[in-house]
Amino acid sequence: MKRRAFLFGGIGAAGALLVGWTVLPVRQRLTTSAPLQTEGTEVALNGWVKIDADNSVTIMMCRSEMGQGVHTGLAMILADELDADWSRVRVENAPPDKIFNNLQVVVDGLPFYPDDHGLVRRLADHVTRKLMREIGEIATGGSSGISDLWMPMREAGASARAMLVAAAAQRWRVAETECRTEGGKVMQGTARSVTFGELAAAAGRQSLPDKIRLKEPSAFRLIGRPLHRIDAEPKTDGSARFGIDALPPNLLYASVLMCPTVGGSVKHADVSAALAQRGVVKAFVVPPFDGGSGGVAVIADNVFRAMQALDALKVDWDPGPAAGMTSARLLARLTATLDRDDGHGYYTRGDVDEALRGAAKVVSAEYHAPYLAHGAVEPINCTVLYGGDAATVWVSTQVPGIARAHAAKVLGLRPEQVDLKVMMLGGGFGRRLEADFVSQAAAIAREVKGRPVQTVWTRAQDMTHDFYRPACVSRLRAGLDHDGRLVGWQARSAGQAVVPEMLARDFGFPRIPIDKTAAEGAFDQPYGWPAARISHANVDLPVPVGFWRSVGHSHQAFFTECFLDEAAVAAGKDPVAFRAGLLGEHPRHRAVLERVATLSGWGKPMARAPDGIARARGVALHQSYGSIVAQVAEVSVAPDKTIRVHRVFCVIDCGIAVNPNLIRQQAESGIIFGLSAALYQEITFADGVVQQKNFHDFPVVRMADCPAIETDIIASQEPPQGTGEVCAPPIAPAVANALYTLTGQRLRSLPLKLA
Numbered sequence: 001m002k003r004r005a006f007l008f009g010g011i012g013a014a015g016a017l018l019v020g021w022t023v024l025p026v027r028q029r030l031t032t033s034a035p036l037q038t039e040g041t042e043v044a045l046n047g048w049v050k051i052d053a054d055n056s057v058t059i060m061m062c063r064s065e066m067g068q069g070v071h072t073g074l075a076m077i078l079a080d081e082l083d084a085d086w087s088r089v090r091v092e093n094a095p096p097d098k099i100f101n102n103l104q105v106v107v108d109g110l111p112f113y114p115d116d117h118g119l120v121r122r123l124a125d126h127v128t129r130k131l132m133r134e135i136g137e138i139a140t141g142g143s144s145g146i147s148d149l150w151m152p153m154r155e156a157g158a159s160a161r162a163m164l165v166a167a168a169a170q171r172w173r174v175a176e177t178e179c180r181t182e183g184g185k186v187m188q189g190t191a192r193s194v195t196f197g198e199l200a201a202a203a204g205r206q207s208l209p210d211k212i213r214l215k216e217p218s219a220f221r222l223i224g225r226p227l228h229r230i231d232a233e234p235k236t237d238g239s240a241r242f243g244i245d246a247l248p249p250n251l252l253y254a255s256v257l258m259c260p261t262v263g264g265s266v267k268h269a270d271v272s273a274a275l276a277q278r279g280v281v282k283a284f285v286v287p288p289f290d291g292g293s294g295g296v297a298v299i300a301d302n303v304f305r306a307m308q309a310l311d312a313l314k315v316d317w318d319p320g321p322a323a324g325m326t327s328a329r330l331l332a333r334l335t336a337t338l339d340r341d342d343g344h345g346y347y348t349r350g351d352v353d354e355a356l357r358g359a360a361k362v363v364s365a366e367y368h369a370p371y372l373a374h375g376a377v378e379p380i381n382c383t384v385l386y387g388g389d390a391a392t393v394w395v396s397t398q399v400p401g402i403a404r405a406h407a408a409k410v411l412g413l414r415p416e417q418v419d420l421k422v423m424m425l426g427g428g429f430g431r432r433l434e435a436d437f438v439s440q441a442a443a444i445a446r447e448v449k450g451r452p453v454q455t456v457w458t459r460a461q462d463m464t465h466d467f468y469r470p471a472c473v474s475r476l477r478a479g480l481d482h483d484g485r486l487v488g489w490q491a492r493s494a495g496q497a498v499v500p501e502m503l504a505r506d507f508g509f510p511r512i513p514i515d516k517t518a519a520e521g522a523f524d525q526p527y528g529w530p531a532a533r534i535s536h537a538n539v540d541l542p543v544p545v546g547f548w549r550s551v552g553h554s555h556q557a558f559f560t561e562c563f564l565d566e567a568a569v570a571a572g573k574d575p576v577a578f579r580a581g582l583l584g585e586h587p588r589h590r591a592v593l594e595r596v597a598t599l600s601g602w603g604k605p606m607a608r609a610p611d612g613i614a615r616a617r618g619v620a621l622h623q624s625y626g627s628i629v630a631q632v633a634e635v636s637v638a639p640d641k642t643i644r645v646h647r648v649f650c651v652i653d654c655g656i657a658v659n660p661n662l663i664r665q666q667a668e669s670g671i672i673f674g675l676s677a678a679l680y681q682e683i684t685f686a687d688g689v690v691q692q693k694n695f696h697d698f699p700v701v702r703m704a705d706c707p708a709i710e711t712d713i714i715a716s717q718e719p720p721q722g723t724g725e726v727c728a729p730p731i732a733p734a735v736a737n738a739l740y741t742l743t744g745q746r747l748r749s750l751p752l753k754l755a
Helices: 002-023 068-081 119-135 145-172 195-205 232-237 303-312 327-342 352-357 400-411 437-450 459-464 498-507 553-571 575-580 586-598 660-679 731-743
Strands: 049-051 057-061 088-091 177-180 185-188 192-195 252-258 265-270 280-286 293-299 314-318 344-349 359-368 381-386 393-394 418-422 453-456 472-480 486-495 532-538 614-626 627-637 643-653 708-713
Touching: 049 145, 049 232, 057 068, 057 177, 068 088, 068 145, 068 265, 119 660, 145 177, 145 185, 145 459, 185 643, 252 303, 252 459, 265 293, 265 359, 265 459, 280 303, 280 437, 293 303, 293 437, 303 352, 303 453, 314 486, 327 359, 327 472, 327 486, 344 393, 352 486, 381 437, 393 400, 400 437, 400 532, 400 660, 437 453, 472 553, 472 660, 486 553, 553 575, 553 660, 553 731, 575 586, 586 614, 586 627, 586 643, 627 731, 643 660, 643 731, 660 731
Parallel strands: 057 088, 252 453, 393 418, 486 532, 643 708
Antiparallel strands: 049 057, 177 185, 185 192, 252 293, 265 314, 280 293, 344 532, 359 472, 381 393, 381 453, 472 486, 614 627, 627 643
């Protein structure tokens, strides 16, 4: 009895501690566990900002810059609260520390409906933030860079500002309330002023303020302005350094011939002919890493010799589980899953079966989306110097902590023995959330201890050994009453789930059965369905899949918005009016929809294209990553059935527009990225081998075919939300809906091809 009392007492105490821990606030994100490293006269005022005697301000960056402008946006937030001189602001990569973990990206991944603000949701969000603060990752993804760091950056800037004001007040022996800040100076009225640089040393001796006062939006001086990007000049003059630009002394180069079948490996390799070639240092087998494929690596004194030597290799391959896999068989597996499996229900409202049985008209359709590669312009590369008891890794990565841990594991080191240098990314789109190429590069560099080795993939290896956007099939049904009102909505989809596979290959977790990203874009939209069930069935297939720009939204938006147009046509209603009628509880969404309709001249007759060909408009509305986007595409079809998109109107409500210039750039980028996938792109398999090798058979929209894009940003005082991915999902359905109006053909498969 005593042992039992002790046992249950211990469990009760542990439970009480756990409950107590969960109700405590998230630990601070202001100061690092170790002081920031400084040089010369620099002074660190907290974990995010350093000020030098020359009045320069250095802001620590814990998110990867891959063209989205996150370094500029985040620097603006802190600099505004600090009242820094923007011309004196620069950025520096942050050291590994828990305060830099991305909390928001995991919170956004919780499978809750956006309108759910109940206790369970609030508790789940709170506990997740606490956990991710302690065991999370420094990650760039999910369009979360600004939304995650909006408050930490503001608090860091305001805290540093308070310390500078306190130092000035002490110097002048006046009350702090008599001082103000502006343009990198502390002022007392118009009588005197002192620069931040002159105050830095004294400010560094101040205690961190217990309470800070954040600016009101009306006081913002930088936030909301279309400032030029911090990285614009170095990218223009060539001084910017991407992963492939890492050139440490005595550098060797490696190229890898990987198993043609995805996920395959090497049975036997004869490397003698390769070793005999000029400049070749080593040639050897490398195993598959982290969900990738195995192959044979060649190290040489320059990259061209390393690549040329691959042709001399004689390899007997083990194709692995993907042997015999074709696109047709993969599609059959997905459709067969829908025949027997309703999947996990992500959203249910009312009795949809009863609503459909009682409907005056029921519309049904099946939609398909293919596998897609990322196709970043900078090919996969990583440079590693292994010294036996330490290593340096230069890499373009979205997850430096994961990259560091995987390199350390391969090299038999502890993570703290690996100095990981995050370079600029020549495109990421989710591909550089993976660690396969980092582990591979570490294993290659291990063979020549003491000399750095840069492993560079060819474009063909990059395209054929990606972690692809999953293929997906969706079956939808909509019920309408006699007046054309929607009474029931059912959406069932099947495809691979990214998060379970990522957790398994990166952390060794067992595969979880639920993945919100598989059904996002289907279950989390604002429409007021009277009765609905939206579900997704996970399918295990031997294709490596990963996060692709906008993830599930990239195809689920196509399914949802195209089928909504089908329902509007069946109801005999205008597509914009039909959508507006379902947005009664969402005035922000309705305002975005109505704004794009006004800008595009929706409902007015369309003039023909300059060559006399008829044009039509199509509309789509979609919410993702906290932002609301509506688009109207103006489309024509040439006599040879070539689809031409002439103009795209895009309206976005993303909360406070930190930098409208960056938002417009990302809107244009997302539309072009999504349009490339909508019109041209698919990854196909024959006997487990990817058929697309380069941009000639995986095209992107070229300048001559790029539509004119007009972006309108809705003014808002809501906290800023994502912009990097949110404009990609609506473009495919907007174009497809325009094509139906123009041709009468309802295209339900991507890429869009007219019969």
